[in-house]
Amino acid sequence: xxxxxxxxxxxxxxxxxxxxxxxxxxxxxxxxxxxxxxxxxxxxxxxxxxxxxxxxxxxxxxxxxxxxxxxxxxxxxxxxxxxxxxxxxxxxxxxxxxxxxxxxxxxxxxxxxxxxxxxxxxxxxxxxxxxxxxxxxxxxxxxxxxxxxxxxxxxxxxxxxxxxxxxxxxxxxxxxxxxxxxxxxxxxxxxxxxxxxxxxxxxxxxxxxx
Amino acid sequence: xxxxxxxxxxxxxxxxxxxxxxxxxxxxxxxxxxxxxxxxxxxxxxxxxxxxxxxxxxxxxxxxxxxxxxxxxxxxxxxxxxxxxxxxxxxxxxxxxxxxxxxxxxxxxxxxxxxxxxxxxxxxxxxxxxxxxxxxxxxxxxxxxxxxxxxxxxxxxxxxxxxxxxxxxxxxxxxxxxxxxxxxxxxxxxxxxxxxxxxxxxxxxxxxxx
Numbered sequence: 001x002x003x004x005x006x007x008x009x010x011x012x013x014x015x016x017x018x019x020x021x022x023x024x025x026x027x028x029x030x031x032x033x034x035x036x037x038x039x040x041x042x043x044x045x046x047x048x049x050x051x052x053x054x055x056x057x058x059x060x061x062x063x064x065x066x067x068x069x070x071x072x073x074x075x076x077x078x079x080x081x082x083x084x085x086x087x088x089x090x091x092x093x094x095x096x097x098x099x100x101x102x103x104x105x106x107x108x109x110x111x112x113x114x115x116x117x118x119x120x121x122x123x124x125x126x127x128x129x130x131x132x133x134x135x136x137x138x139x140x141x142x143x144x145x146x147x148x149x150x151x152x153x154x155x156x157x158x159x160x161x162x163x164x165x166x167x168x169x170x171x172x173x174x175x176x177x178x179x180x181x182x183x184x185x186x187x188x189x190x191x192x193x194x195x196x197x198x199x200x201x202x203x204x205x206x207x208x209x210x
Numbered sequence: 211x212x213x214x215x216x217x218x219x220x221x222x223x224x225x226x227x228x229x230x231x232x233x234x235x236x237x238x239x240x241x242x243x244x245x246x247x248x249x250x251x252x253x254x255x256x257x258x259x260x261x262x263x264x265x266x267x268x269x270x271x272x273x274x275x276x277x278x279x280x281x282x283x284x285x286x287x288x289x290x291x292x293x294x295x296x297x298x299x300x301x302x303x304x305x306x307x308x309x310x311x312x313x314x315x316x317x318x319x320x321x322x323x324x325x326x327x328x329x330x331x332x333x334x335x336x337x338x339x340x341x342x343x344x345x346x347x348x349x350x351x352x353x354x355x356x357x358x359x360x361x362x363x364x365x366x367x368x369x370x371x372x373x374x375x376x377x378x379x380x381x382x383x384x385x386x387x388x389x390x391x392x393x394x395x396x397x398x399x400x401x402x403x404x405x406x407x408x409x410x411x412x413x414x415x416x417x418x419x420x
Contacts, residue, residue, distance in 0.1 A: 062355075067350060093347075144275070
């Protein structure tokens, strides 16, 4: 566990009592891929640190549509959980494991102790909040400035394997790109007509995308 | 100035030397409505605190389109400036005065001193970052889940005076709602056809909007 904890840039800067607090007292939790951690009937009562795997934070609309807000990767902490647990803010999000995950959960008290005792921890939390704020603002820009065709092309390029194949569903693309399944299906149809790609079951094959 | 500073929830919790640091050393700045503070050739070299008025933070796309990210109001500090000045993150935004503004600008050194000396200041910065993060995530949701018609109706309701009149331009609505002027003009046209409103020069008059 010590090695996994070293991925958190604050860890080596903590004093031994604070390191021990995390190692000995944080709750260990394993999640299987696809498992919902927060959302629906599951509630969060601590701040998750991702030792292995990745979490996806998302929101569900009244009509049941989903949007991915951001991901929490190895060496990252879910700072928005810290924010909500302090009770100053109320924000109802969902989190699922996008891969198999190993987590450590800090209780609100442990978070508070570390936040007050360590300036390295405080700086980490400040940076993590700042980073997610900037990422969110970049998402706003993308949704505002970039056409759905440009977004789909970017997504396909980023997710293609070396043969130019992307294993995904229209539903998943819609959630990641902040639009509806219908819009994705229509857009892929148009691109297929222009011979840019080929849509198969559970798979998209890129042909001419520049 | 003491009264204006009291609007910042951390101010009364500072010790006298830190209060004095802000009062005596922060740079005073007045901005007229519409003045650009950051963006284009103007750069920010401090963290603005809004004593009076309101600032609007926005981004401009390569093609010259604008999107409003959020506003910084009386008693608020531009935390994203603090983030960028630390040099850990790079984000190129613009800020304009939406009303006539009185500001105090903290230099990076003053910000650092306050951040290290006062836990009330640190908590304020943490909360301000968290609040802007949640607001940004709510904007992402709005852009993803809510149709342009619903967004236009909400905007008109929020900005109408007691006679149901809204003084605005299609351009301004587009920037605030994260879409293009053409989309707003088309949408208002459709709503006018359905007798929901009446579009005049520089003014929209609500008729039947529920």
